[in-house]
Amino acid sequence: MEFSQYHVDALLNITNRPSLVFTEGHGMWLTDHKGKRYLDYLQGWAVNCLGHSPQCIQDALTEQARKLINPSPAFYNEPSIALASSLVKHSCFDRVFFANSGAEANESAIKLARKWGKKHKNAAGADRYEIITFNHSFHGRTLATMSASGKAGWDTIFAPQVPGFPKAELNDLASVEKLITDKTIAVMLEPVQGESGVIPASREFMQALRALTKQHGLLLIVDEVQAGMGRTGELFAYQLSDVTPDIMTLGKGIGGGVPLAAMLCREEVAVFEAGDQGGTYNGNPLMTAVGGAVLDELLKPGFLQSVKDKGAYLGAELVKLSEKHGLEGDRGEGLLRALKLGKNIGAQIVETARDINPEGLLLNSPRPDLLRFMPALNVTTAEIDQMISMLSDVLKKLGH
The missing domain is CATH 3.90.1150.10 (Aspartate Aminotransferase, domain 1)
Structure with a gap:
């Protein structure tokens, strides 16, 4: 043709x-x-x-499609439970929210951090909502994740931007510290900036950033949409630096080619209440069955x-x-x-x-x-x- x-x-x-x-x-x-x-x-x-x-994805899709495709996220399903349990077992996190794309996962992380900031207000009793991100970063193509991104020119394409994302410089701790105010609730970064040209955060910077965020009572969010799921040689890129983030996002590789993403958090940060977050296809058994098959392959000896x-x-x-x-x-x-x-x-x-x-x-x-x-x-x-x-x-x- x-x-x-x-x-x-x-x-x-x-x-x-x-x-x-x-x-x-x-x-x-x-x-x-x-x-x-x-x-x-x-x-x-x-x-x-x-x-x-x-072959493992072909098998997972055909086998699961014969059983159950989407019962609605209002109910539990076996593949999503199994995948969430495995992700928790092999990471430092306790809870998992499934989505369809990395941008959705990052939106969820932003929402969770802002909800945390409502529950943990500043000294004046006001909400904390600002999330420090980084120049040249890429977090997705929704309005909020574009605003969080530090990609040149993105501040004007669909202006006005969503406020609350001051930009620091990767591997420059002082640039982060000077942006911290009584409105700050979190710092969000890619352990390896992919779209800007594969720029890794140094081990020293990641460890110093974790110490700084703890000092100021801030959440540390790692966007591992591109760098996670074995891409760096560790299952998760934060493991390269021996740090413990509060929130992590996954996408791309977690589905091995199908639409699947995840936001993981530690138990003390899991402040969403019923109705705060959701999505029609989120955590459906067809996609999470594939995610389970992919993760099983990555975890093989x-x-x-x-x-x-x-x-x-x-x-x-x-x-x-x-x-x-x-x-x-x-x-x-x-x-x-x-x-x-x-x-x-x-x-x-x-x-x-x-x-x-x-x-x-x-x-x-x-x-x-x-x-x-x-x-x-x-x-x-x-x-x-x-x-x-x-x-x-x-x-x-x-x-x-």
Whole structure:
């Protein structure tokens, strides 16, 4: 079927898409409407943590669909209970709220913090509601999460913003401290800023931030929508720094490709009352059954160690590639990595890599001078080698 035969104009234009339609996906590979294959290092922006269409997700979907799809969140269902129990068991949190997207999970965290601020007022007896976030951060595309984000230009697109999100600088404790007022209730950050170019919070900063928030009676919220669920080589990215946050959000990888997210909190922060939070599809058994299957895979013996090993391997190969082509090196954690290009050629690389034949390469350039790599966590070293070789050819083709 030719691309012109697809009625793409029926879709609202929200992004610039290339003229191809993906029809199949298996592991690290996607296939388009003409049968061309692409080695996929986006994986839905770190969503497909086990690659495209893994068997465990196929099995979970078909088995659960035969039983029960959505009884309503007004009732308990077995898969949501099982997944919540496993998340609690393997984290420092006590309670779980399921949602459909990372933005929803972050909205829930913001609401919970503000509810906490109503119950724990300042010395003058007023509500505390401000949440310190960070420049260059990304927390979602709802009005509140866009306001919480520090993405350049987002303060004007749908102005006015939701108030109450002063911005600090990542890895700069003084910039956080000077924003604390009697209105502050929490600090919210990504342990690895993904959309800004894979910028990790240092261990020292995370530990000092936890101490500072405790000193001032503030909540610490970690947004692990992109960095959680094994992406950094730990099940959760906060574990890299040996800190205990109060609230954590998950998305993307928790569903392995299906719409699933979660907000986790410690018992003393669980102040929602009946009616405060909800959602028509939240915690439905079809999606939480998939989440349970994904988590079971991540928890298998040796899986997370393999992510660390392959993350180190990918980082080392990116350094070699950088030296070969005169670029500026690698950074990141686990299998969330970036190649610093040193020049604004990211878009050229992405387009050229996608269009090469006989097989294409799918890459992401969140900034003009940088490439981001988000492969499946079960990517093979052979697939890493293949990507490095393909990318090297692209750089040569572009004269770099």
